[in-house]
Amino acid sequence: MTSIQPARPTGSADSGATEPRDQLLRVAIIGNPNTGKTTLFNALTGLRQRVGNFAGVTVERVEGGFKGPDGRRITVLDLPGSYSLSAGSPDEQVALEVLLNRDADHWKPDVVLVVADAVHLERNLFLASQVIELGLPVVIALNQFDVAESEGIAIDVPELIHALGVPIVPTVAKRGEGLDPLKKALITASTLPAPQRQFTLPAEVRDALAPLTACLTDAGLTASAAGMEALRLLGVQKSEAHLASVPRLQHEVQDAIATLKNRGYTPNRLESELRYAWIAEVMEKTVTRPRTIKQNLSDRIDRVVLHRVLGPVIFLVLMAVVFQAVFSWAAPLMDGIEVLIGAMGGAVGDRMADGDLKSLVVDGVFGGVGSVLVFLPQIAILFAFITLLEHSGYMARAAFLMDRIMRTVGLHGKSFIPMLSGYACAVPGVMATRTIEDPKDRLATIMVVPLMSCSARLPVYTLLIGAFVPTTSLILGLTLQGATMLGMYLLGTVAALVVAAIFKRTLLKGPVRPMILELPPYRLPSAWSLLVSVAQRCQLFLRRAGTVILALSIVLWAMATYPRSAVDASLPAEVQQEQQLEHSALGQVGRAIEPLVRPLGYDWKIGVSIAASFAAREVFVSTMGTIYGVGSENEAALTEKLQTETNATTGQRVYTPLVAIGLMVFYVFALMCISTVAVTVREAGGGKIGWKWATIQFAYMLALAWGGAWVVYAGGTALGLGG
Amino acid sequence: MVDIECSGDEACRLRALGFCEGTAVNIIDARDAMLLEVRGTRLALGSALTAGITVQPVAARA
Numbered sequence: 180m181t182s183i184q185p186a187r188p189t190g191s192a193d194s195g196a197t198e199p200r201d202q203l204l205r206v207a208i209i210g211n212p213n214t215g216k217t218t219l220f221n222a223l224t225g226l227r228q229r230v231g232n233f234a235g236v237t238v239e240r241v242e243g244g245f246k247g248p249d250g251r252r253i254t255v256l257d258l259p260g261s262y263s264l265s266a267g268s269p270d271e272q273v274a275l276e277v278l279l280n281r282d283a284d285h286w287k288p289d290v291v292l293v294v295a296d297a298v299h300l301e302r303n304l305f306l307a308s309q310v311i312e313l314g315l316p317v318v319i320a321l322n323q324f325d326v327a328e329s330e331g332i333a334i335d336v337p338e339l340i341h342a343l344g345v346p347i348v349p350t351v352a353k354r355g356e357g358l359d360p361l362k363k364a365l366i367t368a369s370t371l372p373a374p375q376r377q378f379t380l381p382a383e384v385r386d387a388l389a390p391l392t393a394c395l396t397d398a399g400l401t402a403s404a405a406g407m408e409a410l411r412l413l414g415v416q417k418s419e420a421h422l423a424s425v426p427r428l429q430h431e432v433q434d435a436i437a438t439l440k441n442r443g444y445t446p447n448r449l450e451s452e453l454r455y456a457w458i459a460e461v462m463e464k465t466v467t468r469p470r471t472i473k474q475n476l477s478d479r480i481d482r483v484v485l486h487r488v489l490g491p492v493i494f495l496v497l498m499a500v501v502f503q504a505v506f507s508w509a510a511p512l513m514d515g516i517e518v519l520i521g522a523m524g525g526a527v528g529d530r531m532a533d534g535d536l537k538s539l540v541v542d543g544v545f546g547g548v549g550s551v552l553v554f555l556p557q558i559a560i561l562f563a564f565i566t567l568l569e570h571s572g573y574m575a576r577a578a579f580l581m582d583r584i585m586r587t588v589g590l591h592g593k594s595f596i597p598m599l600s601g602y603a604c605a606v607p608g609v610m611a612t613r614t615i616e617d618p619k620d621r622l623a624t625i626m627v628v629p630l631m632s633c634s635a636r637l638p639v640y641t642l643l644i645g646a647f648v649p650t651t652s653l654i655l656g657l658t659l660q661g662a663t664m665l666g667m668y669l670l671g672t673v674a675a676l677v678v679a680a681i682f683k684r685t686l687l688k689g690p691v692r693p694m695i696l697e698l699p700p701y702r703l704p705s706a707w708s709l710l711v712s713v714a715q716r717c718q719l720f721l722r723r724a725g726t727v728i729l730a731l732s733i734v735l736w737a738m739a740t741y742p743r744s745a746v747d748a749s750l751p752a753e754v755q756q757e758q759q760l761e762h763s764a765l766g767q768v769g770r771a772i773e774p775l776v777r778p779l780g781y782d783w784k785i786g787v788s789i790a791a792s793f794a795a796r797e798v799f800v801s802t803m804g805t806i807y808g809v810g811s812e813n814e815a816a817l818t819e820k821l822q823t824e825t826n827a828t829t830g831q832r833v834y835t836p837l838v839a840i841g842l843m844v845f846y847v848f849a850l851m852c853i854s855t856v857a858v859t860v861r862e863a864g865g866g867k868i869g870w871k872w873a874t875i876q877f878a879y880m881l882a883l884a885w886g887g888a889w890v891v892y893a894g895g896t897a898l899g900l901g902g
Numbered sequence: 903m904v905d906i907e908c909s910g911d912e913a914c915r916l917r918a919l920g921f922c923e924g925t926a927v928n929i930i931d932a933r934d935a936m937l938l939e940v941r942g943t944r945l946a947l948g949s950a951l952t953a954g955i956t957v958q959p960v961a962a963r964a
Binding site for chain 1: 913914915916917918919920922937941942943944945946947948949951
């Protein structure tokens with residue numbers, strides 16, 4: 180599918196080609212899941228990747244580029260992994276649309292690269308055989324060739340090329356082998372005629388499909404693609420978006436089905452039967468498998484990993500490791516970043532005159548940037564683990580083990596890891612939901628991940644529990660304080676499961692899809708591919724979420740600084756800060772929302788702190804410190820202040836244990852993290868649809884927070900527990 | 903030997919995997935979810951599906 184262009188005058192003598200060397204070559208990559216397609220994609224494109232979404236759907240779109248051996252620019256679009264072109268999911272639907280050039284973006288591929296797994300060639304050939312019939316040049320990368328060899332599988336590649344009629348390049352993507360021949364093959368393929376179906380349909384079938392095929396060619400498909408679609412449609416029950424505009428399509432399909440039934444065929448499995456029959460012949464001629472069905476390493480590992488008792492134990496241990504890593508390994512790195520940013524901010528600030536500009540740069544900009552960068556260690560660590568688990572093949576086993584439990588609330592087995600990571604930080608947790616294929620399951624998981632008590636809530640819990648919960652011992656070393664902390668974590672978890680169940684029954688209602696999970700053989704992932712994947716995620720976070728967080732940090736800084744009021748310079752610095760905050764825009768917001776928080780037992784000072792911490796929860800403690808005039812760093816003094824603070828009018832104590840618990844419940848439920856909002860917008864689909872779901876998430880969590888805090892405070896007071 | 907009853911999307915995917923009536927499958931573990939092997943691919947099928955699948959034993963290949 181190359182367009183003919185007038186030959187450009189060249190200075191050199193080799194201007195025989197009609198193709199300008201700098202014309203962009205578009206390659207679409209498709210393949211079964213677990214073939215190492217991503218590894219190959221990463222090997223070809225390195226870090227030159229752009230991640231977005233396919234228009235109008237939540238399917239992720241990754242495009243990368245590289246230079247061919249002749250200097251030509253090649254752009255590669257990674258299509259979602261599919262077992263066949265028959266759309267079972269939005270992912271596969273998108274792939275089909277792009278390949279038929281009926282997608283919303285009109286990204287027309289010049290060559291299709293099919294990544295096939297040499298170890299599972301039979302199954303991979305199903306998709307390959309469909310793609311070959313599309314009327315586009317095709318190249319097959321026979322990946323994991325080394326694994327096939329080590330298992331004693333011998334593939335006669337030249338014979339296979341002959342049988343399929345397309346160029347085939349053996350590759351070992353994780354070691355970067357075969358890449359150069361592959362690149363050459365892609366460029367050459369673009370100049371060759373398109374391949375054709377290599378088997379013939381029985382005459383009866385061909386006749387029965389003729390009207391349907393004609394109908395499709397009339398609608399604009401090439402003859403070859405129409406033939407492929409006609410056969411494929413026999414097994415598809417529903418109407419598909421990319422063919423919605425074809426007139427009389429359903430009618431023709433039904434006719435073809437009826438005709439075939441009359442002739443004794445079972446239409447819905449006809450495609451599978453015909454293709455696999457042909458594939459069996461091809462396999463016979465080209466592939467020799469070892470005779471003995473020996474139990475290979477993967478089987479032996481699975482006996483342990485999927486063991487009824489050992490399996491879950493191993494899983495829990497692994498999850499504990501991941502959790503611990505995200506929670507504590509990241510901590511020194513995060514502290515390091517904070518110190519570094521602080522030092523840089525300080526160094527810059529020292530060169531500036533005191534005043535608002537200095538404050539803006541140091542507190543607003545550096546502070547804002549710091550609050551963004553500080554997430555990177557957690558994101559990097561979590562994604563490193565997730566990628567490791569996925570590429571090694573363990574993730575499928577984990578999903579299998581967790582599936583039953585997750586399904587009781589209507590979630591997916593793969594929802595477990597994002598939710599677990601939410602205990603450390605919701606930001607990487609939300610990003611991790613991309614491994615969930617079903618869009619409704621994915622959205623439901625995104626909606627509830629922030630309810631898992633993240634580490635940013637810890638300072639709030641610590642402050643309030645430390646001030647108001649007595650240290651009475653309960654059992655086995657557990658104190659009332661510890662139990663309260665645990666209670667808060669449990670509250671968040673239970674709420675997450677309940678809300679997920681509700682979402683799946685209402686807004687995100689969808690059929691409970693039975694699990695069909697491929698358990699790929701275990702393998703050692705490529706370190707390079709891992710690095711590229713993690714770097715890509717971090718890059719994405721920095722670009723999207725980072726800009727939002729930085730902007731909002733500056734806005735908040737402005738609200739806390741302006742309008743400036745005249746303060747008595749003779750007062751101590753902390754008191755000056757207190758008055759400053761009180762009269763600023765943020766302070767006024769606090770006063771304005773006081774009526775809203777009074778039913779919860781709070782005054783305007785807590786109101787301001789809550790308002791400020793909507794950007795980031797940790798801000799609560801420092802804002803409280805400022806408001807109570809003890810400075811933002813002095814927690815001991817703040818604790819004392821909280822315990823003794825009395826309401827000027829009623830003479831009663833402002834903070835009682837009841838108020839404190841209610842406040843903690845508020846923090847369990849409320850979404851107070853613009854970083855989470857930013858990633859939710861992106862993972863829920865970006866643009867309008869992303870903002871819609873982020874708003875729903877924020878709203879329901881705020882409602883829960885207010886409601887929960889009110890129940891605790893009002894209920895407790897009614898029961899006489901106040902004071 | 904196999905007989906399958908399941909809804910459109912899943913049936914589609916199973917057929918693409920080469921899993922349809924008349925295919926030889928190798929059952930690894932049959933609990934509430936089923937683990938089996940078809941055409942060299944190891945699959946785990948959820949209980950909702952396995953309820954609709956009937957398998958007949960075939961004489962072991964020599």
